[in-house]
Amino acid sequence: MRIDVVTIFPGYLAPLREALLGRAVGTGLLDIAVHDLRDWTHDVHQAVDDAPYGGGPGMVMRPHVWGEALDDVLAADPRPARLVVPTPAGRPFTQAAAHAYAAQERLVFACGRYEGIDQRVVDHYAASMPVDEISIGDYVLVGGEVAVLVVVEAVARLLPGVLGNPRSAAEDSFSDGLLEGPAYTRPEVWRGHAVPEVLRSGNHGAIARWRRDRALERTAERRPDLIAALPPDALDEADRAL
């Protein structure tokens, strides 16, 4: 998979070169290119923003710089791409979206700043390619770069060969519609807190049942919306007895 990121703060994307993602790039599983939007400005001030039509606070990112940048970035690789634009007004980015993005040959991220990017940029490219305006959560950030870090990590870990243990991704929170339950490791007792005995029993059936029960309890307590969204056949008789 190839990932391109266009931003006025390339340094914000440095973490993409670290750890798991850095290894994925090093082994050729992932090809990441970060581009400075100001490279496509032509004025001495390298201006990328202007006052909003209709008035209002803040500034809006000008369409012509974005158009020149995205035209060049998209033309640099023949693979079909999806343009992803983080915005507070976007559709929620979910684990299902991460799986869909992991199947893409190429993702191009447009990182806005200020009050966002002139809407005509999204409208223009949506006429010729898939474009998603996404949000990583119901809170307000200062720009799109942090959202890109979140999305790229969530997507990259799903790519074959990136995670050491592929079962990890298969058994994620949300993979079965539920939150993961609690996890434990040595020592058996830590500051008077003992590991639940069933996990040390060697009884794999009982362990699976206990883990499912804890996941159901945690999800019902913290994310009842996920329980309500489960398909009718998702809960078996033992689940319902909980």
Ligand SMILES: N#Cc1c(-c2ccc3ccn(Cc4ccncc4)c3c2)n[nH]c1N
């Ligand atoms: N994904 C995502 C986001 C963002 C986000 C993303 C891109 C940009 C570009 C500019 N801003 C700042 C801004 C713009 C408009 N209104 C308020 C603030 C951004 C915020 N905030 N919160 C999220 N969950």
